[in-house]
Structures are given as structure tokens and as C-alpha cells.
Amino acid sequence: MVKITSKIDLYDQLLEKYKEIVLLNNISLLAYWDLETYIPSKGFEQRSEEVALLSGILHERQTDPEIGQLLVEIKNHKEYPNLSAMEKRNIELIQREYDQQTKVPKDLVTALAKQTALAYETWKKAKEESNFDLLKPHLSKIVDLVKKQASYIDPTKDPYDVLLDINEPGFNREIIDKLFTELRDGLIPIIQACIKSPKQPDVSILKRYCPKSIQSDIAHDVAGVIKYDLQAGRIDPTAHPFTTGFYDDVRVTVHYDENDFTNSFYGMLHEGGHGLYEQNLPVKNKYQPIGYYCSMGIHESQSRFIENLVGRSLEFWEFYLPKLKALGKNIFDDLDLKQLVFALNEVKSSKIRIFADPVTYSLHIIVRYEIEKELFAGKITVADLPNIWNQKMKEYLGVTIENDAEGLLQDSHWPGGAFGYFPDYALGNIYDGQLLWKIEQDLPTWREDMRKGDLSKLINWLINNVHQKGNLLKPLDLIKEITGHDLSPKYYLDYIKKEYAKFYDIDF
């Protein structure tokens, strides 16, 4: 019998399918970017139809049964063990995404989408009226649906562990409990000492009028200082800052508040840190799963490194203050270096997460994590949330929450169904501390270099050690590979103690 056969490379075929999904996703992201930046006011409805169609097509492709078949065929193939580690990692990551997309029944996906849309609208109203009761029934339903979703994705695991692992691969309650307990217990005394210190910053010096055009000049200038590549990106104004795109087209946005230049300045440094990560991913793996970033937490570490570890340091401002003065015409002439840096590093207990300083910020996250965990374990109910929230805020941050609007209604994450997501923000800080510990060994003069305005060695270190690794390793493995140690908050706590002891003149 004659057979007409042809050899096809199953791995290539799978990766080709993946590439098309990535390209479609990029197009979709561009449509979002335009929606946030330059769309004319009447264009929203039309755009929402475009975005909906694109996400429909994207979903079809992501759940294409051919991907599932290819994965099975490849994994059962006799040559599978001979694939390189990188190739195997690509397959593992495609499998992970495919499972997340396909294991949840369509009915549940639709129900969740409807419920979160409804809850989001209700949340806006509840926040406005400061009335959690409005949101309560919706939130209970969402928690139930999210639990179900998690048990479809992995029925063998605890639902909250599943969610944590989706948001930060390799993580679970056990790991985070350990990290966050140590972090919390380390931070609280530091914060108390700062707050009680007789030496306090004068933050009023930061509040001064600065026109948008000058803030834009400053943002573009400081983008160059941190090596964000404007040939492969751009900076535009939006209400809420964000970063989108990858490799050769990574765009950031900032918010220009004419009465608070630090808003756009730190917005630029934060988003610029995200942007640097995306611009410096490994080109040879572009359009492959391993050519993406490692995790949300690692992403957040990159933005916070530039924003806080670089951008709030005395050494950075030694170099940058004269530039700020030059770009700001006469606006910043009276600023004194030490006063400015102290003001930029004020530690202060506050009620609202997004306005919190970098030190107290982690405690806001820990409050949310602890509550989510108990909620998913069934130890508390949705009705208990306000009390527990207010209690923890008092206990950890010493603030008294007067109403739900400034309490648990402040964020839209929960009505949006995003549980297990908050920890990423604090993990970013923990990662940074440990990366810094290694940088101080590898580049002992990095602070001296920064004083001269030379960030190239530091940025190259981040590129080589973090960005270029793409998604080759899970976050915990990446940190261990870079630093030689398991992840621990002690490095971050050491950094905080050292820095803030200087600012506040105290011994820890």
C-alpha cells in the first residue's frame, strides 16, 4: 500500500499557533491603549464592539481543541524527552494557559462575567453611598463562583491556593503566610518608630504648581535616565497610569496633576520600570511563552525597584535635583536636597492603599490577604468583612476606619472577582529587597554611580539577571537562581531599616 505522508513538526505547529494568539493579543492591547489615550469621545461604543469581537476571536483561538491535541501528541511522542529544557518549558506554559482557559465550563465563565459586571456597577454606587450592604449579596455570589472556578482548574487543591498559584506561579498559603507574617512583624515596629520620631518631614514643599508641559519634559527626561527606550515606546497622558505592549513597542502613560508633580514623576518611574522589563525581554524567544515576563509579582518588583529603590534614594536626587531645577524653570529653585528626599520618603499611616507610602503599603496588602484567606476557608462570611477589615487596619496601621468607602469599598478588585491578586503587590517589595542584596555584592559602587547619574550598570544588571530570563523559571526559582537563597523578607526589611534610619535619624 502506498501512503502519501508528510512530516510536520508538531512543536513548531504549536508554537506557530501560540504566536498568532500573541499577535492578536497585541492588537487587542493596542485598541485598549487607543481607548485610554486618543479615541474621540464619540468613539467608545464603536470601540467596545471592536474589543468584544477581538476578545471573542482571541478566546476561540486560546481554546482551540487543536492546541489540546497537539499538547497530547507532543507529550506522548517518543522524542519528547529529548526536547531542550526551554522547549519543555514552552510546552508546560502553553498547557497551563490552555487548562486555565478550557477547564472552566462556558456557563460558569459567562455567569462570572455577568456577576462581576453587575457587582462592579453596584460597587461604584456602594462606594459613593458608603454602604457595603448594597454590595454584600453580589460579593457572596462572586466568592462562590470564583471558588467553583478554582475547583474546576484544579480540583485536587484548595481553591484559594489555586488562585494564588494562578496569580503568582508556585505560591500557596503556606509560603505566603510565612513571608507575610515575617514582613508584617518586621514592618510594624519600623513604622511606629518613624511615626513617633521627633524628626518629621515637611511634605508641604512638594505641593507646588507645575504646568503639564514641564512635567512632560521631566517625564521624558527621566525616562532617558532610567534607559527606557523612547524609540521603542512612548509616554502619553491618561487619568490612570499604565504600561502596555512588549519588546519593540512598549508604551507607558502617566497622569499630570498640575498641583503635584510627584504624581507624574513617580508614575513615570514606576511605569518606566515595567516598560524596561518588557523592552528587554529575550528577543530570541519573542512570541514564545518563555519570551514573556516571569510573573506579575516580578513585574511589580521591576517597577518598584525603579520607583522606590532608585527614585526615592538620596543618591538619585543628588544627581537629579539640579536637572529638575533646570527643567522646571524657576519652580523648584528653592528645594533643598535633604528636605526633598525626606519629604519623598515620609512614612505615614493611611487608610487608602493607593495613596500609601512604600513602607506602609505592604500592610495594606497583608490586611487584604489575611481576609481573603479566611473568607475562602469559610472561617468568615462576606457579612463579617467590614468589621474584620476595620479591626485589622486599626491593629496593623493604627488607623480608625470611619466608613466603608474608606474601608473595604476602596478597591474594585473584589467586585471584579480578582481574589489572590493583591499579594503580588507586596511580593514585588520582597523580591526587590533580595535583588538589592545581590546587587550590592555584584555592584558595590552602584550608589556612587547613581550619584553621578550613571544607572547603566544597574539597569544592565536587571536586564541580564531578570528581564533576559523571560519566563524561563517560576518566580521562586528565579530569585533563588539570581541570589542563591530562598525567598525571604529579611533582605527587604534590612533595606527599609537602613534607609529609613537615615531619613528619620533613628536606630532600629
Next chain:
Amino acid sequence: MLGEILLSKITKEIDLYTELLSIYKENTILGNVNGLVFWDYEVMMPKKASEQRAEELALLSGLIHDRVTDPKIGNLLKEIKAHPNFDKLKDFEQRNIVLIQRDYDKETKIPTSFAQELSKHSAISTQKWKEAKSKADYSIFRNDLEKMIDLKKQEAAYLDPEKDPYDVLLERYEYGFSKAIYDKIFDEIKTGLIPIINSCVESKNQPDDSLILREVPIEVQNTIAHDLAKLVEYDFNGGRIDVAVHPFTTGYYDDVRFTIEYSRNNFTNMFYATMHEAGHALYDQNLPSKFKYQPVGSGASSAMHEGQARFIENIIGRSPEFLEFYLPHLKKLTGKIFQDVQPEAFIHAVNKVSPSKIRVQAEPVTYSLHIIVRYELEKELFNNKVTVDELPSLWNEKMKDYLGIDITNDAEGILQDTHYAWGLFGYFPTYALGSYYDDQILTALEKDIPDMNEQMRSGKLTNILKWLNQNIRNLGSLYDPLDLIKKISGNEFSAKYFIDRTRKKYSKLYGF
């Protein structure tokens, strides 16, 4: 009950027409996404991203191609047309079916492998054309051009093997047109236009166009562009103006954007690009929203679109009345630059007639002759009466005959446009039609608004723009272009209105 078999069937009634239209809608939306991605490429995209973007665009056009050639569309069309209720569909519904069928035929009659060969060859020949143009050496491009012509003949045969290939291509770009029609119009144009051009050129009364070459700062030009766009009622809530190397308009209904370019030493580039692109944009912004996402909800044809652009640019923007109104505005916006300029001098300067070598730089009067040169050569090429080797010298001869111009090298002659490298034969004629449409449309407009010139003189454009909305833009593509022209003007399409108006306007300006 033995022997009686109960067959239960699970059936569901589906509305075939609605299904077909929803497929069309999705394809339109994807086309809009494509437009946005292209706009971003031209206006916003960071430099390094072009390779990445090319991959995105390729994927998107593949996706669109798969969808518009989906056999499901063909099946639905067949089922709908064979359905007993087909005749009971409303006129606009039947028209939707006709238009979807036309698109589907265009897309599917050409085999995919052939389409790929064609696009591959156009990429190659574009490269060769660029090289040939930069070296002014036609021989570099010659072989690829010849191959392109063969491919286009083959393409025409796929589309309609019964018809003359060049007729097929002409109709492809403007429905209802053929050599027979173009021959008649272009003969009229040649006979009518050449003497007018000669009179202008020979007239002693020549404009001083140095005054439009005065330097105008870019920021001021930007203000003028926005001012002009507002004046012609371009809706900034449904669009925006940006800067790009080549002016273009893109978008659909509520989001129609256009771009312009600024040259410091000739503000009229910006001025007329703004009027022209705003004219395109106004068409798209004022299409019938009840037909949004349906075939009848798009523009009538590419020449009709061009006509709407030229209406704003030339009929309004170069009219003595509008210019008389606008000059004081211009003076106010530009400070001292044009203070000494008199209306007559200004009007004459922007209406200067002067034969030139390059089509894209030609003014509205001589422009048609550039098109006719191309049309006549293409026609003969496809009739095999002319060979590829004869093209350059024939081109130069015709340019001498019609425009009195000496072409000294092929870069400024046959190689000036990229169209042939892309395989766009039969496309140039549509560029000329827009102006002819305009002047015929104008005969109806002047009947309805007899004092339109006076209105323009006082800067009141609202009635004219409303008329264009009601008579053209709001009709979408309910009518084919020739039918639309007849419906509006009451007469068959003819070029005589264009010739008459041109003679009238320019004899006054040049005094003959």
C-alpha cells in the same frame, strides 16, 4: 398503530438574512480594527516597532481574508436568493444582498494561490520600481512590469472570463464603468480642457504665487487646520487631526481620523490637505447610522468619496467666494504675514494653472490630463497594441501633446507613481471622476440653494453641507455611482459640467 413511524425532528428556524448581515458586521468591525492599527502605524507607533507591527498587520489581513472568503457567505447568499420570500425583502435589504455578493465574488473568484502569487510579485516589483525610480532607469523595472500586466490579465479572466480584461479592471474600481464610458468622457475632457489650459498659460494676467510661499510657523498652521476643519463642520468629538508624512483619512462613523502634513514654506499644502481630508472624513462621519455595519451603510464608491473630498477642497476651498471670506480669518490667525495681501491676488495665486510633470503636484485643471495619459496607455497595453518597451516614449509623447511638457527622464515620467508596481491598472481613472461628479452634483445644488455663492462669501457653509448630507452622504451606498449622479442631477453622467464650470471660473481669473 403498526407501520406508522413518528419521526420527530429537532428543528430551529434561523433568519438567514440576519445571519448573513451579522457576518458582514463582524468583518466590518475587523476592517475597522485594521484601520486603527494602520493609523497607529502612521501616527503614533514608536520607530523600532515596524517589524512587530508588520506581523500584526499580516495576521489581521489573513484573518480578514479567511472571513470574507468563508464559504458560509456563499451558501447563505445562495439560500437567500433561492428563498420564496426573497422578493419580499425591502429594497435596501435586497441591495445589501447585491453588495455582499459583489464583494464575495471579488474575493473568491480569484484562487488563493494566484492571489498569493500576485501579492508576492507586487512586493518584488515594488522593490524594483523603487530602484528604477531612484536611478531613473526604466529597464530595471521593465520585466517585472511586463509580468505584472500578464498577471493582471489573468486576474481579470478569473473575475469574468467573458469580458474584456481592461473593462473588468475598470469596473472593479468603479462600478458601472467601462472603456466605452471613459473613452467618451475623456475625449470630451481633452477637447474641452486643452484650449482652456492653453488660454490660461498664454494669458498675460498671471498670478504671483510667491505670496503663498511665505513662511508660516507650524503652530500657526496647526491652528488654521483646526479652524478650517471646524468651519466645514468636521466633528472633533468623532475624530481627530494628527500629523503624518502622507495625508490620509481612516475610520468609520463615530471615529473618523485624518492626518495632514505641514510645510513651513507653503501653507497651502496644509490648507488643501485639510480641506480634502476633511471632505473624506465628513462623508464617513455622516453616513446613515441606521445602516451602520451594513453594506448600504458605507460610501457609494471610491470615486464618489474622492468627489466629496474634492468638493470641500476645490468647489468650496478654491472658490473666490470662500477665499474672499477666509482671507481676513487667515490674516488674523497669522499675525503680520499676509497683512498686505489683496483678495484678488490671493484667489488667483491659489488657483494658478500651470502644467507640470508630476501628477500628485498637479492643480485641479491640468490634473485630468495626467489621468488621461495613463488611461490611454493602460488601455492600449491591455489591448496588446502597445508593448512594455514602448511605454516610456509614448508617455513622454502624450505629456508633450496634452500638457506641452518635456519629460527628460523616466523618474519624472512613467516611473513617478507606485501604482503599476502594485498592479493597480484601471485605478487612475477613478481619481479624475470625483471632480466630474462634483460639477454635475453642483447643478442640482445650485438649483436648491441659488445663492450658494453668496452664502460662501459670508462664510455660511451650513446649508451647503446639509445639502451634501441629505443628497449624498446620508444615502450610503444605496445607489451605484452612476445611478446616484442621475438621481441627484436628473441627467446621465457627463463631463460637460466640469468643462463648463472650469471654463467659466478660469476665464474670469485669467481674463480670456
